[in-house]
Every structure is written in C-alpha cells, then in structure tokens.
Amino acid sequence: MDAIELLTGDHDEVRRLFDQFRSASDADNEDQERELQRQIFVELETHTRIEEDVFYPAVKELGVDGLTETVAEGIQEHHVVKVLMREIEDLSDHSVFKAKMTVLIENVEHHAEEEESDIFPQLREHMGQERLDELGDQLAAAK
Numbered sequence: 001m002d003a004i005e006l007l008t009g010d011h012d013e014v015r016r017l018f019d020q021f022r023s024a025s026d027a028d029n030e031d032q033e034r035e036l037q038r039q040i041f042v043e044l045e046t047h048t049r050i051e052e053d054v055f056y057p058a059v060k061e062l063g064v065d066g067l068t069e070t071v072a073e074g075i076q077e078h079h080v081v082k083v084l085m086r087e088i089e090d091l092s093d094h095s096v097f098k099a100k101m102t103v104l105i106e107n108v109e110h111h112a113e114e115e116e117s118d119i120f121p122q123l124r125e126h127m128g129q130e131r132l133d134e135l136g137d138q139l140a141a142a143k
C-alpha cells in the first residue's frame with residue numbers, strides 16, 4: 001500500500017465514523033455519540049500524528065511551489081482540530097458538545113478533501129512510485 005492509499009483509507013474510515021455519529025445524533029442516542037466521539041478522536045490523533053511526523057516532512061522535502069504552503073496550512077488545520085478535541089473532551093453540556101462536534105466534522109471533511117484534491121494529485125506527479133511505497137511502509141510503521 002503506498003502513502004496515498006494508506007492516508008485515503010484513513011480518511012474513508014473517519015468519514016464512516018462521521019456518518020455513524022450523525023445517525024446517533026439524529027436518533028438522540030447520547031451514549032452512542034460519546035462512544036463514536038472516542039473512536040473518532042483515536043483515529044484523528046493517530047492520523048494527524050503520522051502525517052505530521054512522516055508524511056508532511058516528506059512532502060515539504062520535494063520543494064514544490066504551492067505544495068509547501070498547502071502543507072503549512074494543513075498543519076494549522078490540524079492544530080484547530082486538536083484544540084476542538086481538547087475542548088470537547090471536557091464538555092458536559094450536550095448542545096455545546098453537538099455544536100462543537102459538528103464544527104470539528106466539517107473542518108476535518110474540508111481538510112481531508114483538500115489533501116485528496118490538492119496534495120495527493122501533485123504528489124503522484126512529483127514523487128516516484130518507489131518513494132510513495134516506501135513512505136507507505138513508514139506511515140504503517142508509525143501507526
């Protein structure tokens with residue numbers, strides 16, 4: 001599995017959990033919402049860590065104009081999500097919990113979409129398959 005396939009798989013997994021969270025929310029099932037929130041946070045913590053430790057530095061190394069800026073923005077988008085996660089963990093007010101989860105989900109969906117439509121295609125162009133495979137192994141090991 002190369003780096004792009006691995007990271008896209010992570011995105012799809014978290015999108016699946018978002019759908020389940022929305023269903024739990026629609027059904028007013030608070031216990032299930034909290035359980036899904038915990039699963040979502042585990043996924044996001046792992047995914048942002050391996051991107052920041054392994055993936056983004058490798059992308060920056062390419063020195064492609066525009067791509068370096070997109071990565072810098074990506075790191076700040078991760079930061080916003082981490083702040084939201086910290087706040088959500090301590091929340092007892094259910095309506096605020098739901099509102100913050102909605103904002104977090106929207107942020108992550110936008111961010112993942114940008115990686116898939118902007119970073120990944122440029123990477124296919126500028127990074128050889130051998131390096132993408134090697135990076136996929138490094139990401140899997142970091143997980």
Ligand SMILES: [Fe+2]
Pocket residue numbers: 048051074078111115
């Ligand atoms: Fe990311």
Ligand SMILES: [Fe+2]
Pocket residue numbers: 007011047051112115
């Ligand atoms: Fe990502």
